[in-house]
Amino acid sequence: MSTDYQxxxxxxxxxxxxxxxxxxxxxxxxxxxxxxxxxxxAFGLANILMIxxxxxxxxxxxxxxxxxxxxNPAGWGWAIIxxxxxxxxxxxxxxxxxILFLFRQGWRTAINRFAEAMTIFAVMCxxxxxxxxxxxxxxxxxxxxxxxxxxxxxxxxxxxxxxxFAVSTYFTVSLLFWYVGLIPDFATLRDKAKSKIxxxxxxxxxxxxxxxxxxWWNYEKAYMILAxxxxxxxxxxxxxxxxxxxxxxxxxxxxxxxxPYFVAGAIYSGFAxxxxxxLIARKIYGxxxxxxxDIMEKMNLVMMITGNLVAFAYLMEGFIAWYSGxxxxxxxxxxxxxxxxxxxxxxxxxxxxxxxxxxxxxKIRRNVAITFVIxxxxxxxxxxxxxxxxxxxxxxxxxxxxxxYYSPTFWDIITYIGTFGxxxxxxxxxxxxxxxxxxxxxxxxxxxxxxxNYDEETNEFDIEKTKPVVVQQEQTx
Amino acid sequence: xxxxxxxxxxxxxxxxxxxxxxxxxxxVAGVWxxxxxxxxxxxxxxxxxxEYSHKLHAGELDIDCQYxxxxxxxxxxxxxxxxxxxxxxxxxxxxxxxPEEVQKIRDSWESGESIEWVRVHNLPDYAYFNHAAHVNVGxxxxxxxxxxxxxxxVRQVEPLSMSWCLDCHRNPEQNVRPVEEVTxxxxxxxxxxxxxxxxxxxxxxxxxxxxxxxCHY
Numbered sequence: 001m002s003t004d005y006q007x008x009x010x011x012x013x014x015x016x017x018x019x020x021x022x023x024x025x026x027x028x029x030x031x032x033x034x035x036x037x038x039x040x041x042a043f044g045l046a047n048i049l050m051i052x053x054x055x056x057x058x059x060x061x062x063x064x065x066x067x068x069x070x071x072n073p074a075g076w077g078w079a080i081i082x083x084x085x086x087x088x089x090x091x092x093x094x095x096x097x098x099i100l101f102l103f104r105q106g107w108r109t110a111i112n113r114f115a116e117a118m119t120i121f122a123v124m125c126x127x128x129x130x131x132x133x134x135x136x137x138x139x140x141x142x143x144x145x146x147x148x149x150x151x152x153x154x155x156x157x158x159x160x161x162x163x164x165f166a167v168s169t170y171f172t173v174s175l176l177f178w179y180v181g182l183i184p185d186f187a188t189l190r191d192k193a194k195s196k197i198x199x200x201x202x203x204x205x206x207x208x209x210x211x212x213x214x215x216w217w218n219y220e221k222a223y224m225i226l227a228x229x230x231x232x233x234x235x236x237x238x239x240x241x242x243x244x245x246x247x248x249x250x251x252x253x254x255x256x257x258x259x260p261y262f263v264a265g266a267i268y269s270g271f272a273x274x275x276x277x278x279l280i281a282r283k284i285y286g287x288x289x290x291x292x293x294d295i296m297e298k299m300n301l302v303m304m305i306t307g308n309l310v311a312f313a314y315l316m317e318g319f320i321a322w323y324s325g326x327x328x329x330x331x332x333x334x335x336x337x338x339x340x341x342x343x344x345x346x347x348x349x350x351x352x353x354x355x356x357x358x359x360x361x362x363k364i365r366r367n368v369a370i371t372f373v374i375x376x377x378x379x380x381x382x383x384x385x386x387x388x389x390x391x392x393x394x395x396x397x398x399x400x401x402x403x404x405y406y407s408p409t410f411w412d413i414i415t416y417i418g419t420f421g422x423x424x425x426x427x428x429x430x431x432x433x434x435x436x437x438x439x440x441x442x443x444x445x446x447x448x449x450x451x452x453n454y455d456e457e458t459n460e461f462d463i464e465k466t467k468p469v470v471v472q473q474e475q476t477x
Numbered sequence: 478x479x480x481x482x483x484x485x486x487x488x489x490x491x492x493x494x495x496x497x498x499x500x501x502x503x504x505v506a507g508v509w510x511x512x513x514x515x516x517x518x519x520x521x522x523x524x525x526x527x528e529y530s531h532k533l534h535a536g537e538l539d540i541d542c543q544y545x546x547x548x549x550x551x552x553x554x555x556x557x558x559x560x561x562x563x564x565x566x567x568x569x570x571x572x573x574x575x576p577e578e579v580q581k582i583r584d585s586w587e588s589g590e591s592i593e594w595v596r597v598h599n600l601p602d603y604a605y606f607n608h609a610a611h612v613n614v615g616x617x618x619x620x621x622x623x624x625x626x627x628x629x630x631v632r633q634v635e636p637l638s639m640s641w642c643l644d645c646h647r648n649p650e651q652n653v654r655p656v657e658e659v660t661x662x663x664x665x666x667x668x669x670x671x672x673x674x675x676x677x678x679x680x681x682x683x684x685x686x687x688x689x690x691x692c693h694y
Contacts (some may be wrong), residue, residue, distance in 0.1 A: 147509075148640070149513045149514055149515070149636065149639065149640050149641075150638065150639035150640055151640030151643045152639065174561035184629055190481070199481050200481060200482075203481045203482060207490070208486075208487070398601075
């Protein structure tokens with residue numbers, strides 16, 4: 001039995017006939033050209049929403065958490081849902097930048113800068129909610145172990161405190177990682193910039209980068225170390241977020257499946273958000289050669305896997321409710337399915353269990369329009385997942401006499417909508433002023449970065465084949 | 478290509494770092510020192526409507542605290558005496574040193590208008606404090622209020638911060654004394670304070686609460 005196996009090379013990660021120089025020009029074009037009118041329009045809209053958010057927060061601080069729809073059994077409402085939702089979205093960035101880096105996945109370079117920016121802004125949006133939900137925001141510093149005249153000290157056995165450390169560590173490491181990756185690109189922009197202000201701004205940001213061998217050596221080491229540090233954080237942050245629920249004894253929360261299930265859900269929603277943003281941005285900024293269909297398909301595969309993991313977790317919740325023989329667990333599961341929030345449950349089932357099944361088909365995975373719709377549906381589904389966990393479990397707890405239906409108020413809704421203003425304000429600034437693709441890194445996965453200077457037929461050294469390397473010198477001025 | 482930055486720019490990062498370290502240290506030290514009640518509250522000695530001297534009355538004349546502050550063993554609130562209490566003596570005593578101050582008391586007596594004494598020891602509204610609970614188990618007046626018998630004008634001597642409360646709530650044996658010695662100023666225990674304190678803690682079944690709701694509810 002003999003079969004001829006043919007070597008099938010991986011398809012090129014960067015499409016089109018690009019040289020190093022044309023990649024630099026393509027990406028550096030946006031930050032260095034004048035601001036388009038459409039950008040001002042989008043930025044203005046985002047600003048209005050952000051001011052709405054600030055207003056809603058101001059009124060909350062003034063009047064207290066009573067302006068929200070919280071009631072006696074449901075002491076956690078939209079604030080926690082939105083926190084978990086945004087933190088979840090913030091998971092794709094570090095997964096793409098750290099874990100895929102350590103696994104040498106070259107395709108990450110098309111989207112890593114983009115996803116990391118999204119991560120940082122999403123975590124900022126997330127961080128608002130636990131901060132404002134405490135009510136007395138002026139004593140928020142009590143969550144940190146600062147010696148004080150009250151002899152008050154954080155409760156280290158509370159998962160809510162672990163959350164403070166998990167999220168702030170995640171934010172810091174993500175920010176550092178993002179910044180370290182940006183340094184060589186800042187230098188590129190500095191060298192290409194014409195205006196004095198741009199030269200000075202990018203010059204300061206590039207920290208005196210010269211492109212020397214020592215610069216690159218330090219850069220690679222720093223990047224590797226940060227990737228190593230960030231990798232456990234991808235898993236730890238949402239694990240600890242899930243502990244907020246799982247460590248308590250509410251049926252529907254007290255479950256050991258929560259950490260892996262939350263992490264899978266976070267990656268699922270994070271990739272969906274990256275796709276939503278990427279599919280718009282690549283069109284507007286003409287980056288289809290870099291953020292191409294192959295990249296989109298790989299992201300869809302990640303979504304398919306994590307989506308099915310999440311669907312499996314839902315199935316297991318039902319199974320364990322039955323298998324445990326614990327009536328409250330069974331009760332809460334039935335209340336999910338047919339109870340007062342059944343509408344939420346079935347939206348969730350459609351968005352998170354049915355939708356990822358479409359991704360089994362290659363045609364759909366490679367279809368931009370359908371992927372865009374799916375990516376939005378996924379994030380709606382992930383929002384409803386957190387809604388069901390937070391609200392449905394709390395409002396129908398142990399004692400039916402205490403049950404109460406939770407509805408959000410106007411302030412809940414505009415606070416949530418307002419966070420999109422914050423997110424897009426920062427994201428638009430990022431798109432406008434920073435290189436949205438890692439210029440230096442994406443060059444590393446192009447064929448020119450891996451020159452084969454030997455003739456494949458004769459195995460002789462071929463001086464002609466060394467030519468593309470000359471192009472590589474062009475970027476370091 | 479022309480240089481964008483002058484040569485001294487090379488040293489800027491180190492200087493910023495050094496500056497940040499100094500600034501952060503100064504902030505921490507500054508908050509630690511200047512923001513604590515030990516700095517902000519200790520020494521608070523408001524001007525009173527009458528130049529009443531505790532040093533004279535409680536010190537030289539050796540009047541017991543309870544002669545004026547009558548409710549301390551019974552009430553959560555340690556009362557300030559009414560004009561009538563002053564008049565017990567001052568209908569006879571003119572006060573040779575300060576007759577015009579004594580006249581103010583007599584004016585108050587005549588007119589029936591209270592003297593508006595200014596409260597010195599203020600706890601926040603969200604902190605519940607009960608005087609009776611403390612003095613009845615042997616927390617001396619001077620433990621919290623200091624040597625009032627030596628004060629011309631009463632001033633706050635302890636920070637009254639939460640950690641200051643907890644210092645004693647966690648180690649009551651270091652501060653308790655026999656109940657009959659509560660109002661004594663300058664009390665010296667006959668034997669070792671800790672040894673006596675432990676006996677008193679056992680005797681009065683003192684178990685000071687340290688959970689939040691004991692004082693905040």
